[in-house]
Amino acid sequence: MAIVLGPNQYGKAEVRVVAVDRSTPRHSLVDLNVSSALRGDFAAAHTAGDNAHVLTTDAQKNTVFAFARDGIGSPEEFGIRLADHFTGSQPWVTGARVSIESYGWDRIAVGGQPHDHAFRRPGGEVRTAVVTVAGSGTDATVHVLAGLTDLVVLKTTGSEFWGFPRDRYTTLPETTDRILATAVTARWRYTGTDVDWNGTYDAVRTTLLETFAGTHSLALQQTLFTMGEAALSRHPDVAEIRFSMPNKHHFLQDLSAFGLDNDLDGPGAVVYHADDRPYGLIEGTVLRDEVPAAPVAWEGTPGFC
């Protein structure tokens, strides 16, 4: 009985490509997760370690980024372009499967108007409430934390990051124009219980979104503080607000090896790689200095400093 190689395919899974059309002040973006797999005669790679037929998964990834430079269009069109390219690229490639997930982004409304370059990813967001009663009867104190998790937001411009110290391990280039994206987790403590819970929740959430959109960011830390400052100044019922905000990095993809530029102001889509990990994690509290702290309100609610 012979042991033989059966069906096989190989490729690069989950290439996170973001293409931003910045050709007018009203930006738009396409955000994809692309996986490619090639089928064909790859027997020798499996049985003899002979890679002569192996178009590398790295090249497949690079192709996704390079093709995105011309604009992505619909995921279906993009998939056809890629699959046609792969099957035409080497005689032994007899088939290709390209599967794509496309993440939608809605424009954040500021003062009722859709913003030009600030977006929110719908779905996934969860409203939270934590009520703690300390003591009982007439001695009872009621503390209420409202909040939300996973409010995913992104700006395609209006974010800079520079002026940081450089030690021997610092390689990050300074930038005056980057994508800023985060998933906001926030909890805020009310000063009392005479609160329009739903109305105030909606209003604080709107404040957070509008402030994220409207702040020209010099650091995610500054955006965090500005969002908290706006929440407290617009909503007197809020005593303090705590944030946990991952910096969802989007790195400008270097396409120079393929003879392509990736200029922010040039024609074509600007191509980014959305990295899921590691991520910066920016956390902080914004509070009114005259309001007494209430540590018991936060006990058992992890994830905030």
Ligand SMILES: O=c1[nH]c(=O)c2[nH]c(=O)[nH]c2[nH]1
């Ligand atoms: O807004 C940022 N804050 C940081 O602390 C930081 N660190 C980093 O590498 N990128 C960024 N961006």
